[in-house]
Every structure is written in structure tokens, then in C-alpha cells.
Amino acid sequence: MTVSAIDFAVLTYTLGLYAAIVISPGPNFALVSRLALQGRKETCRGAILGLAIAATFYAVLAMIGLATLLNEIGWIARTVQIAGGLYLIFLGINGWRESDQGHGPNSNGVSQAGKSFVGGVRLGTIVNLSNPKAIAFFVGLYAVAVPLDASLETRIAVLVGGAALELSWYGLVSGILSRGPFRRFYQAGAKWIERVLGTVLIFFGARLVLNR
Template identity: 25%
Template sequence: MYWAEFFTVALIHLLAVASPGPDFAIVVRESVGVGRRAGIFTALGVGCGIFVHVTYSLLGIGLIVSQSIVLFNALKWLAAAYLLYIGFKALRAKPAAANTSDSEQPRLERSPRAAFMTGFVTNGLNPKATLFFLSLFTVVINPHTPLLVQAGYGVYLAAATSVWFCLVAMLFSQQRVRAGFARLGHWFDRAMGVVLVGLGIKLALTEMH
């Protein structure tokens, strides 16, 4: 009965999740800089962050946030500050010692929990995701659709997001891909830092429509 609505939701989500943004940048950075496990846990964190948006959309809190400039700006500045913090840390990446061979270079370590929280916070604090899910649950999804069905959509959205970014993590954590980026060394970290700082500034300048 709700298949047409579900496929519409799935298509819109696919188009949204495939467009590069903070989630994509952070998963790529973790996958290349730390490795596959960190990238996958970051991807799972991004996917679970979707539950934050789904929950407040179902409760109607997203509507309150969208109507309150104060709440929207608080969320926006918090998210922007987080992206700027990660970005500036990446910009400070230092070159490897000249007398250190590739095999002797220290490997970055990231606990699964830290990687997961990085992805979760990046997605959960994104006010653009707030507006996306608000429009999804108020415009695309019929308000008369049972809450249980809407919750099912939310589970799918979280799962699909996790799968997508796990694939991204697996792609960018391949040895050949990592080796290619590793040759650029600290310049890759700095480039990703520029991207994250740029996304943070863009987010900070976002206006509520």
C-alpha cells in the first residue's frame, strides 16, 4: 500500500546521500588516513546519525527547529564549529620525517568508538540534514501514513546511508588507493582540511529559508 511512497523516499534519499558533503568528506578522510576499519565505523556512525533526524521529525521537533531562528542558528554554529575544528586539525598535518621509510612511518590509530562518534556527530549536527528530513517527513511522506510505517522508512534511510558510506570507506581504504594518497602525504590531510573548513564556513553562512 505504501510502496510508491517508499520508492519516492528511497529515490530522493539516494540523490541526497550521493552528493558530496561533510559526511562524504569525513568518511574519505578516515578511510584514507587511518584505514578501512576506521572508515567503516565512521560510516556506521553517519548512518546512526540519521536516527537523530528521523526521531525528531517523527516527534515534530524538526518543525519547531525550522521555525526558530535561535534554535536553528545554535545547531548551525555547533555543527560549523565541529567541522572547523576537524578541518584545522587536518591543516596542521606535518610532513613525515625525511629519513623515515614508508614501512617505518607510524600508522594513525583511531578506536572504533572514536571513529563511530566522529561520523555520528558530523551527521547528527548537520542542520541541512534537519531541513532535508523535515521536508521529507512533511512534504513527501503523507502525514496520514502510520507512524510505524514512517519509522520503517527511517530504519531504511539509516541502513541505506550506512551501506553507501561503507562502500565509500571500502573504496578509499583499498591499499592501492591509500598508497596513491600516501604519496601526497601531509598534502592530502591539508587538502581535506581545506574541504572541511570550507564546508564549515559554508554551513555557518547557511540561512534558514
């Protein structure tokens, strides 16, 4: 990939739009916040990588035109949407259950599957893949921001830049929320913080299940 072949105007515009979406609150933000506040650094790092992997996967599909096809096959998108919504609801309910059991450094965390880096990767990937609205986002983004005659180098730069934005933003969120003051705040009010974050996940999950 040569730097001279990259259209930096397209790259800057596309990543600017991408950044505006990434930093918007949503289930991904709630997931990373919860893991960071719980002090599960390895799981959180894995989840962040999983979010980036899923986003890049959808971005590649959009780049090669398959995302449009998937988006037009209604029952596939709807099935993914319902499954993803139910999974978010499950995570939210799990948060409420753990809040009743007490949540400390030695508690069960988000789930038995989410106690390691690999478990975190799986968790982040599933959460991001389970949102079919991501397909519509990437289809719309590349239709508007990336011209059909954009070079391969430009497209690759957009993919790499998008993944870097996912990793850097959620890495920043994780780094801030896992610091001492936030951890002490979490430990002091873990029961209600877990319930709030659980409710947020249930809300986003219900939206996916009910919205068409």
C-alpha cells in the first residue's frame, strides 16, 4: 500500500463520520464501561478487540457489496436482530442478578464465559455482530463517503482507520473507568451501578427485538 495512492480527503471525511458514531453511547459503550468498572482488564481488552473485529467484518462486507445483499434479505437481518437483542437482554438480566448477589473483586463478573481475554473477544464480537443496524450504517457510510472509484489503498486505509478508532476510543473509555477513583466509586455503589448498566443493556436489547 503506497501513501501516494491514498485519497486523504476521502479518508478524513469517512473516519470523521465513523468517529461520530463510535463515540455515541450504545450497547458497546455500556459493555466496555461495565467490564472496566468491574476491574476485569483482560476481559475488557478482549471485548474491545472483539468489537473492532466485528466492526471490521461488517465494513469489509460493505466494501465488497455483500452487506447490501444481506440487508435486503429481510428474514436474515430480522433473525440476527432478534438474536442480538435477546443476547443483550440476557446480559442485562445477568447484571441485575449479580447486583443482588453482591459484586466485588472475587465475584462472577459478567458471565462464566467472560472471565478471560478470549472470553472477552467472544463477548465483544457477539455484541457487535448481533446489531444488524451496523450493516445499514456501513452501507450508508461507504455509499456516501467512499466513491466507487476509490483506490484499493484508500479502502484499506479506511478499514484500518476504522478499526483503530474502535480500539482507541474504547481503550480510552476502559483506561479512564478502570482508574482508582472510578473503581472506588463502583465498589461503593456496585449494586445500583450494575442495575443501571443492566437496565441500559436490556433497553438496547428490547429496542432490537421490537424495532423493525
